Amino acid sequence: MTFYPLEKLHQLHDGYCRSFRAGGKALLLVQVEGKTHLLENRCPHMDAPLDRATFQANALRCPAHGIEFDLDTGSAMGSLAGCIGNLQRFSIAYEGNTLGVML
DSSP states (O other): OOEEEEEEGGGOOTTOEEEEEETTEEEEEEEETTEEEEEESSOTTTOOOOTTOEEETTEEEOTTTOOEEETTTOOBOGGGTTTSOOOOBOOOEEETTEEEEEO
16 A cells, blocks of 8 residues: 555645545545545546535535535435445545545
8 A cells, every 4th residue: 555645734624625636546635623534536426526515514515416425424414315325435644744545
């Protein structure tokens, strides 16, 4: 596995949302309510990119069709729960003052 650096820790803040490419994967790094999440930048419904998603509490809303996903579990919420696959989540790795991912 290789460490791919994504962002310096001092750059993170609530509302942070930025897309990256690492190890051939499209990733989305977000911070909401003090929690940092690393997701695949792709909605499991129709592969729409999520870098223009909106966030409320602990939920991400896909900009294409408005489907909401729980950021902690990646599960779809509401009436579509169980009908749509989960957002793919990645574990965050740290190297010094840099946040990244091991792929």
